[in-house]
Amino acid sequence: MKPLKNIGIFLDLSETDEFLLSYFKKLDDVFEFDSLTLIHFVALESDSADLAALTQQLPKPLEEVLEDEVMELVEKVFGGKKSSIQIKIALGGKLDVLIKWVDSKRFNLLVLGKKAKEEGTGVFSSKVIRLTNSDCLFVPEGAKTEFESIVLALDFSDYTEKVIVRGLNLSKNLSSKLMPLHILKAGFQYFPYFKNQENYQNTLRLKAESSFKKIQKKTGLAEELICVEDSGNHISRSIHEYAAEHQANLIIIGNKGNADADDLLIGSVADRLTSAERKVPILIVKPD
């Protein structure tokens, strides 16, 4: 896995921006990223009449005005200009063009914020998470800027190894405690095999543990696997509950599970988790 060097942060001119930057500053202090790109998407396809009239009164192009605005914030948070910081203002209102640009930059991580007031993921953030090929860190406003414990949500799909490697990488630098978590699915069984529920869960547990051992060997992860029985709601709910109970500071999860269909751009667990979670940041790992 590539080290975290090249980071993109999405800003939207709201109060969340300041929070997002200060959250990120803490990470930057540890990692000293090579390059930090602050991305702002001007989401208007055609200017409204009022806005167009206002824009004309501006002494300089809108792009520069927005750049200054972002720079002001950077100075406030980081205390002075940082040479590694670049600003990208995407005009034109074409999200597909922006996503293509983002993917061409091959960011190791994209950081997106989520407002405390908003229900759901936030339309823009949820689109970016779905469309880009880069890993996404999704930070709810008000998340603690601490990295003491990290939950690794494992389902033993193709992503699992990447999730673990990313976790190890972060924990090495932030000295966080890792919690490899696997949710045992509530038993859906097919007639006529009415197995004993307890046996069934045990079989699942054994299977998960043996898969985990293999990955442990490969990645060098020392922590034991934590298996939690699904409460019968959605797996995302069980992950959320576990993270809340153990006061995790970050959840790392793969983009898609084994059962997710081709026409889903993001798996149902990652999707529900990002839209429901209001305290813990979530890192979504994408395929290479």
Add this chain to the structure above:
Amino acid sequence: MKNKYVDIHNPVFFPTVILLVVFMAVTIIVGEPMLVLFDSFKTFVTEKTGWLFILAVNFFIVFCLYLGFSKYGSIRLGGKDAKPDFSTSSWFSMLFSAGMGIGLLFYGVAEPVSHYAKPPVADPFTVESAQDAMSFTFLHWGIHAWAIYAVVALSLAFFAFNRNMPLTMRSVFYPVLGDRIYGWMGDVIDVFSVLATIFGLATSLGIGVRQVSGGLSYVFGTPNNVWVQVALIAGITAIATISVVSGVDKGVKFLSEWNVRIAALLLLFVLIFGPSLFVFKSFIQNMGVYANELVELSTWTEAFVNKKWQGDWTVFYWAWWISWSPFVGMFIARISKGRTIREFIFGVLLAPSILTFFWMTTLGGSAIFLDMQDTLAGGNHEFAKAIISDESTALFVFLEKFPLRMVGSILGILLVASFFVTSSDSGSLVVDSITSGGKLNTPTPQHVFWATTEGAVAAVLLMGGGLTALQTATISTGLPFLFILTVMCYSLLKGVKKEYAMDKQLADEIDQKSYTNRLTKVIIKQIDKDKKP
């Protein structure tokens, strides 16, 4: 490897060349017994796996129709803002000329008459066998053939234009294999594509040259044997090569445009001097019967009566189209940017099929009609028997019934020869592109190399066993490619599903109201700041 003379992708180029050389060497050294071997191999493949071809080709049609009718039909090749490069009418005519070429001239008369004289089910020389003859011919040249091309062409176009990957077979497998397509797995896929293309092409060139030789012998009485055919291959390949080397790209373009015009002229000629009314009437009737019997015909596997007819015809055709598919597919892909998947599917399946049906009715249908007329006048099917006695002279025997027969025959010979040149040239372009890793402009010597190799393979196959060898080569390369095509469908579906989901994400509105407020605030702040000092 890249220098002034060659620009090749080694892991694809060398295995292909080595396999071809081994194949040609064995065929020449072993000699006569090779024919027996070819024949038994062909029988084995068609008898044991014929049903698989029948099943798979039907599946391709179902798959195409599914894509065409489903919501994915709205996806545009090249992205939602792409515009077609060609008008719809010129797109149709290019499609038509892409797929068939030499085969239409070779089998146009020979195939329907052959089914009429040696029918798989009905009694020979009856009204029933005549109708079946047209239905089977339509089956072999109709939407099944084009469904095979459509699958390959659509996959290539989708991954090249919507995903910006190189226009080569391995790109299509990205959703299944991921980055492994750049490794040995991708190389294997490309090697198979090249081999299939070369053998499919060699079959075309082989039957083309047999027809030229047959025609020359029929008209001028020159000898018609393998050596004349090999000499003709050498001669025509040399002409094709020279025209390319001397930089006369325009020559090839000129030829291929005139091919279509001369073919149209031949069609018109037969239509005017032949039984015109019959052609129009039977065209309508044949289409109706084809549409009505499509399912039954295309799933018929000689299960209860085994005359070994299907192996020579249907299975051979399916294998031939499959081995042609990388070649035709690449061409169709290149001319189809800017079409939606729905337009593409129905355009590719229907337009060229209907044109081909008309061609087959005009030539083969007329031949059957003329034979029936002869019989009413007291003949004993001499005309039909003369036609099927040698497929390579069928067209010329047929043209003898028409005025200006010398002119007609020479036109026919020239047409086949020029189809040969254009097929050989465009074929080597495709092979060249795949063996160089998807590049379009490769050095000329390399181009010459492939043109010569194709001629050589065709010649060796003719020497090593004539049409049987050609057919065996086609069928045996068609078989592995059948599996590649099936995986391709899965891969394409995966890609298309993701594309659709992404398009939908992009189409949904972003909440602009609160954003506009924030943007306005920033602008006003700046204006105020500007005013203050």
